[in-house]
């Protein structure tokens with residue numbers, strides 16, 4: 465999110481230094497979904513056109529029962545009057561970061577320094593001194609702390625990061641196997657109830673991402689073994705040729721949020737400020753929205769307005785993250801973890817009912833597409 469903040473500052477002609485501890489853009493499997501408001505925000509930075517050209521448009525997503533192929537299909541066409549982009553865009557975060565790195569390196573007002581890890585931050589009423597692990601330091605008026613889930617800055621200030629770590633470990637595997645040719649009515653984004661658990665099938669432009677979970681009696685190490693991953697994929701669709709698994713990585717998920725996004729002259733954004741389950745694909749999007757909201761206010765403060773305006777960043781963004789993003793992601797995760805057949809049946813019918821009724825579907829999709837929360841937050845003074 466630091467990249468987006470830097471590019472937006474650059475767009476407004478505001479000088480900034482972007483410090484990044486790594487030497488190369490990340491390549492790990494993380495976000496894959498861009499929601500409509502994010503595409504709107506990135507448009508004036510000339511990023512949306514590239515994302516649309518290279519990404520996969522997903523007009524419909526679904527919750528389905530694997531055994532019977534019954535499904536509730538949500539069609540974002542009902543949002544046609546709400547956004548110019550009535551779809552989810554599947555585009556990998558690694559590709560987005562690579563694009564952002566290129567743009568930041570070429571940006572006139574961004575001093576992009578890679579391989580520089582922030583180690584210390586000292587502030588007083590006049591400004592902030594940021595000291596890197598190599599001993600170099602810079603002076604600044606404000607600092608945006610967008611240093612991710614393990615935020616060094618959050619630790620430096622010993623800030624409370626209230627919440628929990630979910631018990632399960634998710635295994636994310638990728639394959640080019642054409643699930644769409646074998647599972648009737650599949651969308652490009654699917655959350656699936658299986659007899660003994662759950663999995664999801666998310667398409668990115670050139671492959672499927674499959675989220676799996678270790679069996680109840682299985683260790684994460686065992687579940688990650690090639691033969692076990694193969695067995696789990698064979699249960700989804702039997703494949704006599706065997707699956708070519710491109711990669712498989714474990715990850716833990718958390719639900720946490722800061723008590724306040726502002727700490728004097730240091731403003732927290734993205735995963736440094738909030739963490740949620742990836743179910744629904746909202747964490748990165750939320751961080752990008754933080755970046756644009758914050759830069760808009762910083763620009764006004766740098767123009768001489770009172771810095772109390774920055775407290776509004778906290779007032780707008782933190783309740784939204786808690787009540788919309790963390791809450792929805794938690795509901796999505798809980799829905800898919802449920803195993804009771806009667807509960808699943810009732811929930812499937814409820815979701816089918818919403819999907820079938822345009823005004824209910826619109827209301828549901830305005831929330832899941834992160835539009836409703838942004839509208840609500842914009843009204844907060």
Ligand SMILES: Cc1cc2nc3c(=O)[nH]c(=O)nc-3n(C[C@H](O)[C@H](O)[C@H](O)COP(=O)(O)OP(=O)(O)OC[C@H]3O[C@@H](n4cnc5c(N)ncnc54)[C@H](O)[C@@H]3O)c2cc1C
Pocket residue numbers: 465466483484485486493494495496497498557580581582583610611612613615616636715733734735736742744745746747748749750751
């Ligand atoms: C499997 C998975 C799937 C996901 N799917 C989605 C999805 O579909 N949609 C969605 O919206 N979100 C998704 N997310 C969440 C998303 O990946 C994160 O919310 C997003 O990466 C947060 O971005 P960030 O910039 O805040 O943090 P990061 O991406 O972690 O970036 C932090 C940056 O700070 C740098 N850094 C760290 N410490 C320092 C330091 N001391 N000094 C200098 N630099 C430092 C790091 O190198 C890194 O580049 C998913 C996450 C996972 C794990």
